[in-house]
Amino acid sequence: MPVETGTQEVPAGGGKDLDLKRLESGLDALETPAHVKRNIKGYFFSLLSPLIAIAAVLVIWQIVIWLQWQPDYIIPSPRDVWDALGRQVEQQILWASTFNSIRRAAQGFIIALIVATPIGVALGLNKTLRSIFGPLLTGLQQLPSVAWVPAAIIWFGLSDATIYTVVLLGAVPSIAIGLMSGIDQIPSIILRAGQVLGATGFNRVRQIILPAAWPGYLAGLEQGWAFSWRSLMAAELIAVSPALGPGLGQMLDNGRSLGDMALVLGSIFMILFVGVLIERLIFAPLRKRTLQNRGLLR
Amino acid sequence: MTIAVAPGAVELHHIVKQFSADGPIVLDDVSLSVKPGEFVSLVGASGCGKSTLLNILAGLESPTSGVVNLAGPPALMFQEAALMPWLTAGKNVELALGLGGVPRVQRKARAQELLELVHLENSYDQRPHELSGGMRQRVAIARALAQSRSVLLMDEPFAALDAITRDFLHEELSRIWKETGITIIFVTHNVREAVRLSERVLLMSSRPGRFIKEWEIGSNEPWRSDSTFSSYVSELAGEITDNLRREIVRHAS
Numbered sequence: 001m002p003v004e005t006g007t008q009e010v011p012a013g014g015g016k017d018l019d020l021k022r023l024e025s026g027l028d029a030l031e032t033p034a035h036v037k038r039n040i041k042g043y044f045f046s047l048l049s050p051l052i053a054i055a056a057v058l059v060i061w062q063i064v065i066w067l068q069w070q071p072d073y074i075i076p077s078p079r080d081v082w083d084a085l086g087r088q089v090e091q092q093i094l095w096a097s098t099f100n101s102i103r104r105a106a107q108g109f110i111i112a113l114i115v116a117t118p119i120g121v122a123l124g125l126n127k128t129l130r131s132i133f134g135p136l137l138t139g140l141q142q143l144p145s146v147a148w149v150p151a152a153i154i155w156f157g158l159s160d161a162t163i164y165t166v167v168l169l170g171a172v173p174s175i176a177i178g179l180m181s182g183i184d185q186i187p188s189i190i191l192r193a194g195q196v197l198g199a200t201g202f203n204r205v206r207q208i209i210l211p212a213a214w215p216g217y218l219a220g221l222e223q224g225w226a227f228s229w230r231s232l233m234a235a236e237l238i239a240v241s242p243a244l245g246p247g248l249g250q251m252l253d254n255g256r257s258l259g260d261m262a263l264v265l266g267s268i269f270m271i272l273f274v275g276v277l278i279e280r281l282i283f284a285p286l287r288k289r290t291l292q293n294r295g296l297l298r
Numbered sequence: 299m300t301i302a303v304a305p306g307a308v309e310l311h312h313i314v315k316q317f318s319a320d321g322p323i324v325l326d327d328v329s330l331s332v333k334p335g336e337f338v339s340l341v342g343a344s345g346c347g348k349s350t351l352l353n354i355l356a357g358l359e360s361p362t363s364g365v366v367n368l369a370g371p372p373a374l375m376f377q378e379a380a381l382m383p384w385l386t387a388g389k390n391v392e393l394a395l396g397l398g399g400v401p402r403v404q405r406k407a408r409a410q411e412l413l414e415l416v417h418l419e420n421s422y423d424q425r426p427h428e429l430s431g432g433m434r435q436r437v438a439i440a441r442a443l444a445q446s447r448s449v450l451l452m453d454e455p456f457a458a459l460d461a462i463t464r465d466f467l468h469e470e471l472s473r474i475w476k477e478t479g480i481t482i483i484f485v486t487h488n489v490r491e492a493v494r495l496s497e498r499v500l501l502m503s504s505r506p507g508r509f510i511k512e513w514e515i516g517s518n519e520p521w522r523s524d525s526t527f528s529s530y531v532s533e534l535a536g537e538i539t540d541n542l543r544r545e546i547v548r549h550a551s
């Protein structure tokens with residue numbers, strides 16, 4: 001049923017029609033909420049406000065040091081930690097370790113994303129599959145993925161495969177479960193509309209299901225990233241070998257074996273810092289844009 | 299805009315619908331013949347199976363027995379606009395175009411044309427939550443038309459709108475119907491709305507759903523914009539409402 005175009009343009013100056021058109025545009029203007037101006041000050045505050053917490057921690061920490069409550073090999077001063085990290089920079093370990101860890105976590109996360117998405121879609125749409133595999137997935141999500149490290153070392157030795165196995169087992173269940181619950185929360189009217197529009201099979205998944213489930217999916221991705229990162233750190237801490245190259249987990253383990261408390265704390269801060277950085281730079285903007293686009297931002 | 303419609307755009311023959319073998323009969327021997335390009339309204343109280351009938355026409359449900367004859371799958375509009383909240387108004391229309399097989403390069407221009415048809419030419423980039431209820435429903439009309447179907451089913455599409463907006467949308471829908479020549483089957487609780495818009499009004503009984511009476515209004519164009527038409531609408535609406543009430547009273551204990 002081809003539709004001829006051309007004849008459907010609004011007739012120019014068609015008396016009554018134009019009246020309706022103007023009436024309607026007046027009504028539209030009245031009923032559309034006035035645009036709220038974006039608050040630049042508020043934006044900068046939300047960007048910089050985490051620094052207040054950091055400053056507070058530093059102040060309390062420094063006060064504890066001044067009180068000389070514990071010797072510095074138990075609680076090193078902020079200055080000692082800063083110097084310890086500086087030495088790692090000089091030895092060209094810090095940045096290499098940080099980037100190597102981020103690269104591993106990111107690669108593991110992307111593989112997890114590719115593995116988890118079809119699982120999440122299948123279990124989200126098929127009740128039978130969900131009742132069979134759902135509990136297994138929930139169980140895997142509850143299981144600390146560090147429990148897989150010994151098994152992975154026996155299977156793959158001290159190799160990248162060991163690290164990726166642990167990262168995947170940490171991230172896949174979270175992403176799949178997030179996507180599943182995102183699919184559960186799709187209003188049924190959206191699914192019906194998709195059906196009426198003729199979306200079936202792969203088109204339905206790509207153009208209706210995944211975008212409609214995106215808020216839950218995104219929450220799953222965020223949690224999946226957190227699980228990738230912490231699983232990676234656990235794996236790097238346990239599976240230490242020169243063959244694996246540098247990493248923040250290795251740096252932390254190195255500090256432990258040298259009894260260098262400043263390096264241990266410095267490594268922990270770096271791990272924390274990377275986590276916050278990824279959340280602020282990637283997930284927070286994504287989450288904000290998602291809510292904004294859907295009119296859910298309060 | 300002309301839409302090629304196969305003769306007898308909608309034919310229902312002896313449709314019976316029961317949701318379970320021992321359940322109540324929802325639709326009892328319903329037959330309907332709608333001419334191509336006709337505007338038919340179905341009116342009835344709750345429980346008359348209007349929505350079930352539309353679902354059967356839309357292919358979302360199948361009848362227990364009987365035959366449905368349609369030139370092709372129809373477009374369907376709901377009481378809610380049911381726009382995709384992650385897409386702009388224009389992209390919502392484009393989604394329907396894409397799923398209908400319109401090549402990517404033509405979609406944007408075509409979507410803009412359809413938005414112009416519903417007087418929303420400036421709303422292409424607006425998101426559903428930025429639009430008023432009436433504007434959303436107009437985007438839904440544009441999206442339904444984007445499917446290039448010969449039949450449009452409307453399930454109480456204006457029931458959730460305020461009176462002023464509904465009034466505009468009545469004029470809007472009449473104009474679009476004339477411009478496109480599409481067949482419309484319109485389900486409503488609102489008798490006046492049915493009389494004002496359609497060429498034929500069918501009254502349904504409740505439990506079980508059946509057609510019990512039919513009024514032919516005709517589409518004599520000059521007459522519809524005549525001043526006598528609105529008094530005719532009131533009069534006929536009154537008559538249909540009487541019939542509807544008699545049907546409701548029948549169910550009183």
